[in-house]
Structure formats: structure tokens, C-alpha cells
Amino acid sequence: MTDLSLALLTPTGLPGVTWLYALALAALAVFWWVRVAREARRGRIPRQGWWFVPGLLSLLLAGPTELPALFGVGVALLLLAEFWPLAYVRPRRIPGHAPERTRRPRLGWPLFGLVGGFLLLSSALMAGEANLATVLSVVAALVAGVGGLLAATLLPRPARRPPNEPGFALRWQTPLVPEWPELSLSLTGEGAQLTNTSPQSVQVAGWSPARTNAWLRLRTAEGTPLDTLPAGQSAYLPLQPHASGLRVWYVLSSDPQRPRLFRADWTPPVAQPQRVLN
Structure with a gap:
């Protein structure tokens, strides 16, 4: 086995999770972010599409726990998040208001998730070690935070009637x-x-x-x-x-x-x- 192969298969700090496996999970997260951004530009936000986050965590958890069932659950959740008919929907209209008044995604919780994820990540890097709960919390906060931020910022705002008409x-x-x-x-x-x-x-x-x-x-x-x-x-x-x-x-x-x-x-x-x- 070459030195390059040995470097790619070096464990990331969690037993059963190699660098290749971690890169594959990161590629899945980037793919989901692109999907969320594309759907947001079309005026739709995730609903069952949020199942991607627990699905990714199940895939990540399958390595350290050595439970193949968790890998199957993760794959199933990722497939449902991608192919469920109502995975992405248009925001609901606020009752009693004009149809263009909808419940838009908020920026508060995505920003809170990103800040919390980066704080946990920085503390783990400073300590030089991270347990399984910390890794799962960081991944969940960063993946969900970026997805929520994309949905809230890229969703088109309804065209309002200009006051100079x-x-x-x-x-x-x-x-x-x-x-x-x-x-x-x-x-x-x-x-x-x-x-x-x-x-x-x-x-x-x-x-x-x-x-x-x-x-x-x-x-x-x-x-x-x-x-x-x-x-x-x-x-x-x-x-x-x-x-x-x-x-x-x-x-x-x-x-x-x-x-x-x-x-x-x-x-x-x-x-x-x-x-x-x-």
C-alpha cells in the first residue's frame, strides 16, 4: 500500500471513521446545501428535506458504534429527504393577511447554530481531543445552520406594489x-x-x-x-x-x-x- 493510501485511510479521531469516509459525508453535506439553495431560489423551503441532518448523523454514528443498522437508517433518511414529494414546499400563508404574506424562514436559529457549532469546534481543537457527542453536535449545528441560512437568505421576497404607482x-x-x-x-x-x-x-x-x-x-x-x-x-x-x-x-x-x-x-x-x- 502506498504512502498516499495510508494517509487517506488515517483515522480522523473517531474509531471506524476514516478520512475517506469523512470526505464522503462532507460531499453529501455540500450536495444538500446546493439542493437547498436551488430550491430556495425557486421559492421553496425544506420540510421533509430536514431529514437529511439526522440521516447524515446516523451515517457518521454507524462507524464508531459498529452498528450496520444505523447506516441503513441514515441511507433511508437521506433518500427520503431527496425524493419525498413534499421534501421542499412553498412557505405557508399567514392567516388573515394578503397571499404574499407568508411565514418566511428566520435567520436567528441558523446563526445560533453556526455560532454554537464553531464555538464547540474551536474548544475541541484547543483541547486537542473531542468525544463522539461533541463531533455529532458540531456536525449537526454546522450542517443545519448553513442549510437554514441558505433557505432564509436565498428565498425570493414577494414583489410589492411600488408606492409611486x-x-x-x-x-x-x-x-x-x-x-x-x-x-x-x-x-x-x-x-x-x-x-x-x-x-x-x-x-x-x-x-x-x-x-x-x-x-x-x-x-x-x-x-x-x-x-x-x-x-x-x-x-x-x-x-x-x-x-x-x-x-x-x-x-x-x-x-x-x-x-x-x-x-x-x-x-x-x-x-x-x-x-x-x-
């Missing part, structure tokens, strides 16, 4: 509040349905829940952005259970220079038992 100027004008508005409203389980009851199309500049300083874009029930509401068509307005009204700024196709305001107020269902009538 023409419709935003209506927010600061004095609108006309028609006695018989061209819009009607019906409350649903998770919001409200806005319907154009006029014989002409209506251009909605934006809307806001009552007592809230907001400027939200109109969308269909499927979440598609919508600027013009044709005659007889409806749009979905997500509202929180404690919402007590909303405001809609719009213009008619026959009079685009005259901004109008649709106002609707009601008693929230959660406040019905406490309602007091004069």
Missing part, C-alpha cells in the same frame, strides 16, 4: 363616498367577498382594514393580483377575525379622475357576546 395617489386624495356604491360586500369564513354590482368595470387602487394604516392590493380567491374588477365579478379580501370593517379606494371606468371610497363596518363575530346596544 398611479393607484397609490388616490390614498391621499379626498374621495367621494357614494350613497349607493358600485360595490357590495359579503363576509366569509376567513375574510370578505367584494363584488362589483355596477354595469361597468371598476379599477380598485387599494384597500385597507378599518382602523389600520395599510394599502393592500386586490386579489382573486386564488391569490392572483387584480387591478380591475369587471361588472359582476368578485374578489377575495382576507381579514382577521377581530376586523370590524374595511375601506376600498376605486375609480369607475367612465370617470377615472374621480376617486371613490367604499366603506363597510360591522361588529366582529368574536365581539358579539360583549356588544351593548344603546
